[in-house]
Amino acid sequence: MKDGVFGLVDCNNFFVSCERVFRPDLRDKPVVVLSNNDGCVIARSNESKALGIRMGEPFFKVRDVVARHGVAVFSSNFSLYGDMSRRVMSLLSAYTPRLDIYSVDEAVLDLTGMGDAEFLRGYGRDIVRKIGKGVGIPVSLGVAGTKTLAKMASKYAKRYPAYEGVCLIDTEEKREKALRRFAVGDVWGIGRRMQKVLEYHGVRTAWDFVCRSEGWVRHEFSVAGVRTWRELQGESCIALDDLPYKKSICMSRSFPGHGLSEWHVLEEAVAYFASECARKLREQGTCCGQVTVFAYTSRFRTDVPGNMIQQQVRMPVPTQDTAEIVHAALEALRLHAHDGGFDYKKSGVIVWDLSPREAVQTDLFDKMDRGKRGALIRAVDEINRKNGHNVVKVAALGAEQEYASERQYASRRYTTNLDEVLVVKV
DNA sequence: TCTGGGGTCCTAGGACCC
């Protein structure tokens, strides 16, 4: 199965790189980006990594290091990152007939049949240069016959500047050399649990791993492990995935401080999460058959009793209607109204069991006029698109966001909000 | 004091049926 060629593009330290585009003075300086509520470190520049700041570390634990080394700190600014991501993906799509957007900062290009290694290296460097100049984001490109090997190659491209951003694993010799020098825990598809078991068995590098028998891998790690094992052998098992829509959509937040203790505020938050889910459903053209609401108290608090609410409801007819989904989510939450009186630290809504809008089975006893409701919702979406997020919304959301996040280090939404664009002094 | 958010896939085990 040596026929496919995958090019995996990974944006380097993506969130940090986005902030640096508008703060060129921070190039070469240590920078971190924080999660919601300024809780955890979720992105680090190379300089911050070198200071020993770990991914996912609670911010309060690194305050000292941050102060001592003058690390620049940003609250996460997802409007900015989302917009930068769209720009990167749009440039990439010009280089391939098939682009598989894997996440906000990562995509796989189908490079099958485009040319030999020499051509691909030049083509790849062109891609890296184009994105660097066009969007200002540094990226790394790995090219190989499987996605897992391409991911590995992209990490080599990132690690060694001599590659000029592009690394190819295109021969048996290169594959073996790459595997021998690669820690098994860094392989795509091998997480903490698998790593622990592997190390217990003396498997330290990716090469050690592929030297084990398929039977052993199947026994220890089941089909997922075998898939990774085969991918490392060069046998492609993870195809390009062009699923037209997501299979579930989740909207959730944790709340600052001790969380929410007032039931009506939790209801407003859930209504907001539900309306956001509905908006995302319409964005990708799907309807949901089921809605799940959850809320739980902090798992780090031992001084007060904790609680967890999880409630699922089935929609009579798959829907993308804000009012219907908000209503269903609130009904579900209210089944647990006797669980008031706790400090809820995190809550969210998941919509799932999704189907394309065109395929929705209508219910014979459905009383709603879906044609009219659809027109109303489209009108509201259009108003909000022109006038700003949630200018028009359902009443259940409340007027104030009493559950708003803590964002002490926010940068501006330079590219998506006119009030916040950079002003150049002449 | 302060601990993210949004996904996918796989599996085990329960419910249910014959």
Next chain:
DNA sequence: TCTGGGGTCCTAGGACCC
């Protein structure tokens, strides 16, 4: 007192990814 067995479907939870 005896108390099947196999198949399918569904769901919750875990592992993994960024």
